[in-house]
Amino acid sequence: MTLKPDFSKHDGLIPVIVQSVGNEKVLMLAYMNELAWEKTVETGKAHYWSRSRQRLWVKGEESGHTQLVREILVDCDLDTVLLRVEQLGSAACHTGYESCFYRRYGNNGLEIVGEPMFDPKEVYKK
């Protein structure tokens, strides 16, 4: 049986859906290359490949909001991963919201439905 995701397509990157094991909320979407996958499996902490910065990053390296991996699921085509995590610091999004999906689309455009968990200025000191 195949042992792990297939990194041979799409420039060696696979999308990773991140879900909180606590409340089942979808927190974010990120990408992994094979190195990020290996580091994640080895350490139990979520590592991703940043497409904008073109480098490996461990989630929480600046904010301290690490994601502890509780379960790794792969999809039918072996080219997408669902990472079920315990989110330290209660928020995954750099905006301070628990989830990156904090806005709902409706007839009047986008409406904020998430609750802010921290002030980004305090956390990132930028």
Place this chain on the structure above:
Amino acid sequence: MTLKPDFSKHDGLIPVIVQSVGNEKVLMLAYMNELAWEKTVETGKAHYWSRSRQRLWVKGEESGHTQLVREILVDCDLDTVLLRVEQLGSAACHTGYESCFYRRYGNNGLEIVGEPMFDPKEVYKK
């Protein structure tokens, strides 16, 4: 305020995470172009862009397992969508499992953790 996702990057495609509103399970990952987005909003049924077949498809067109859209959320960068749906026919995956993420990664490779909901041979008649 911006009214909808940004289709200007990545060949006009955005990844769409699909989650069941019933049990909060992540069902699948698909892609939308702007036309798929418009059709989804207009009809309330999930439409996607198939990268392998290079065409628009409405989820369930063959199986009858339509996804009724209950909530649309967009991420902080406006380039990923979280579609919260009611999954008709109880399964989203063409393999017959409820979720495409029916296998768990562990020390011994991949282990099936999902329950099959239908027999693909019966549903797709292929």
